[in-house]
Amino acid sequence: MGTSYNKNVERWDVFEVSCEGRKDGNPFTDHDITGNFKGQNENVTVDGFYDGDGVYKVRFMPSFEGEYEFTISGSFKQDQGEEVSGRFTVTPASEDNHGPVRVANTYHFAYEDGTPYYSVGTTCYVWDLQSDERIDQTLESLTEAGFNKIRFCVFPKHYDYNLGEPRSYPYEGTPMDSSVLTKDNFLQYTGAASGNDWDFTRFNTEHFRHIEKCILALRDRGIEADLIVMHPYDRWGFSCMTEKQDDLYWKYVLARFSAYRNIWWSLANEYDLFLHKTIKDWERYASIICEKDAYSHLRSIHNCRPFYDHTRPWITHCSIQRQDLYKSAELVNEWRQRYKKPVVLDEIAYEGNIQHGWGNISPEEMVRRFWEAVCRGGYPGHGETYMSGDDVLWWSHGGRLKGESWKRFKFLHKIMCETPGIGLAPYEKCGWDEVCAVPEETAQMTPVRDYYLFYYSFMRPSFREFYFDDNTEVDVEVIDTWNMTIEDRGTHKGRFKIELPGREYMAVRIRKHR
Incomplete structure (x- = not known):
C-alpha cells in the first residue's frame, strides 16, 4: 500500500492521507502520526490515528481553494527516513457544500460561506448503533421531516427501552453478560465496570469507521452531526474510565472526526449525572478539543438539572435541557440575556406517551414550544418517545417516526429562512x-x-x-x-x-x- 491520497478535494471536504506503518506493540499508544497541510491562506497541523491492519491515517479539511502541499511525520513508519510528502488541489465547493456552521450575529448560526443556518434538530441517541435496515429508515425519516441536526452518541446507551446490545463497541474486548439485565435491576449496572473485559488502550476501529459512515450519510443530506462524546447511561464502564483513558479516547475521537465539516461537539449528555467526573475533568476535555480541533467546530455541554456555566469561553452555544416541568421555550429571552450566545433547546421534552414526564407531551405542545422558542430567538429540538411493542423508540433507536409534530417543521423552517438578515430576536x-x-x-x-x-x-x-x-x-x-x-x-x-x-x-x- 505505501502511501495513498487523492490529488483533488473540494473546499471543506475531507482530504485523507493513508500510510502503511508499524504493527508492533500497541499502535494506538506506542506510535504517532502527524500531518502538516499548507496552502496560500492557511498552515494547519493535525494529529492522525491508527485505523488497524497496519494503516495510519491523517485527515484535513481545507478552508480555501488552491494548491496545497503536505508532509506526514511520526514514529509510525517502519523506515525512519524521509517524511512522506505530496501536493493536492482544492477545488470550489459544490452547490450544497456551505462549509461548517459558525456562530453569527451573537445569537444565531451561519455556514462558513455566509449562508444562514436555522437549526431544526432532533435527538436519536444510538441510531448509529442499530441494524443497517433501521439506519436506512432513520436517514429516510430525517430527510422526510426536514431535520438539519441530530444529536447522537459514540458510546452505546443503557436505559429504559435500551437494554439490548449495540452492533459494535468502541474498544477491543468483551461486554458483561446482558442476560442478567431486567427492567427492574438495570439501575444497579449503570456506570458499572464489573463484568466487562475491555482494553481501554485499543480501539475497535470498525466501530469508528461505521460512525464515520453515518456522519457522511448525514453530511450528504445537509444534516449536522451533533456528536455526544460522553454520557452517563452506561453498564459497560465507558463512563468511569480513568483520566488517562479518557484523554486517549478524546484525542482519538478528535483525530478521526474533526475533518468532517458537519461535526458539532457535545462534550456530554447530562454532564451532572456522571458519578466519576468533576468540573475539572470537563474543563480538561474542553482544553483538549480547543487544542486538537484545528477547525474550531461548535462546542457545548448538556445538562440534566443545573446548567453548566455557558459563559465559559470555550462554549460556543448553549445546549439546554429544560429545568422546569412546564416552562422551556418561555425562558429563551432570559437565557439569551444571561449568556449572550445562541440558545439551542436540545431537550424541551419529547412527544410521546411513556410514563416519564419528559417523554409524553402532545404533538400540539411540541409544535407550540418550537414556535415559541423560535419567536424568542432560540433554536428548539425535537424528540419522540411513543410506546412500541418492540421497544423501538425514535429518541434512542431511530427508525420510523410515529408522531405528528415532525410533519410541521419544514413549514416552520421555511418561515425562519424568510427572515431578513440572520435570525429572529424577541x-x-x-x-x-x-x-x-x-x-x-x-x-x-x-x-x-x-x-x-x-x-x-x-x-x-x-x-x-x-x-x-x-x-x-x-x-x-x-x-x-x-x-x-x-x-x-x-x-x-x-x-x-x-x-x-x-x-x-x-x-x-x-x-x-x-
Whole structure:
C-alpha cells in the first residue's frame, strides 16, 4: 500500500492521507502520526490515528481553494527516513457544500460561506448503533421531516427501552453478560465496570469507521452531526474510565472526526449525572478539543438539572435541557440575556406517551414550544418517545417516526429562512400579551418598520389591532402553524384590525409593503 491520497478535494471536504506503518506493540499508544497541510491562506497541523491492519491515517479539511502541499511525520513508519510528502488541489465547493456552521450575529448560526443556518434538530441517541435496515429508515425519516441536526452518541446507551446490545463497541474486548439485565435491576449496572473485559488502550476501529459512515450519510443530506462524546447511561464502564483513558479516547475521537465539516461537539449528555467526573475533568476535555480541533467546530455541554456555566469561553452555544416541568421555550429571552450566545433547546421534552414526564407531551405542545422558542430567538429540538411493542423508540433507536409534530417543521423552517438578515430576536416593545419576533439586526430599533412575526401560542384571540405609524404600508398574513396555511390579508397602514379564527397556535406576519 505505501502511501495513498487523492490529488483533488473540494473546499471543506475531507482530504485523507493513508500510510502503511508499524504493527508492533500497541499502535494506538506506542506510535504517532502527524500531518502538516499548507496552502496560500492557511498552515494547519493535525494529529492522525491508527485505523488497524497496519494503516495510519491523517485527515484535513481545507478552508480555501488552491494548491496545497503536505508532509506526514511520526514514529509510525517502519523506515525512519524521509517524511512522506505530496501536493493536492482544492477545488470550489459544490452547490450544497456551505462549509461548517459558525456562530453569527451573537445569537444565531451561519455556514462558513455566509449562508444562514436555522437549526431544526432532533435527538436519536444510538441510531448509529442499530441494524443497517433501521439506519436506512432513520436517514429516510430525517430527510422526510426536514431535520438539519441530530444529536447522537459514540458510546452505546443503557436505559429504559435500551437494554439490548449495540452492533459494535468502541474498544477491543468483551461486554458483561446482558442476560442478567431486567427492567427492574438495570439501575444497579449503570456506570458499572464489573463484568466487562475491555482494553481501554485499543480501539475497535470498525466501530469508528461505521460512525464515520453515518456522519457522511448525514453530511450528504445537509444534516449536522451533533456528536455526544460522553454520557452517563452506561453498564459497560465507558463512563468511569480513568483520566488517562479518557484523554486517549478524546484525542482519538478528535483525530478521526474533526475533518468532517458537519461535526458539532457535545462534550456530554447530562454532564451532572456522571458519578466519576468533576468540573475539572470537563474543563480538561474542553482544553483538549480547543487544542486538537484545528477547525474550531461548535462546542457545548448538556445538562440534566443545573446548567453548566455557558459563559465559559470555550462554549460556543448553549445546549439546554429544560429545568422546569412546564416552562422551556418561555425562558429563551432570559437565557439569551444571561449568556449572550445562541440558545439551542436540545431537550424541551419529547412527544410521546411513556410514563416519564419528559417523554409524553402532545404533538400540539411540541409544535407550540418550537414556535415559541423560535419567536424568542432560540433554536428548539425535537424528540419522540411513543410506546412500541418492540421497544423501538425514535429518541434512542431511530427508525420510523410515529408522531405528528415532525410533519410541521419544514413549514416552520421555511418561515425562519424568510427572515431578513440572520435570525429572529424577541421584541418586547409591542405588547406584554403576545410574543413578537423581529430580525436580530433591528431588534434594538424603535419602531421596527420592516418585519414582525407575532405568535399567539395557546391564546385564541378573535382579532388583533395593530398600529406602527401613519404612513408605512404593510402586508399582513395570518399563519395557522398547526394546519400549515398562510392567508394573505392585504396591505394596510395606520391603525388596522385583523380578524383571527379564535383558534390556538395562530401567528401573524407583517412585512413592509414593497
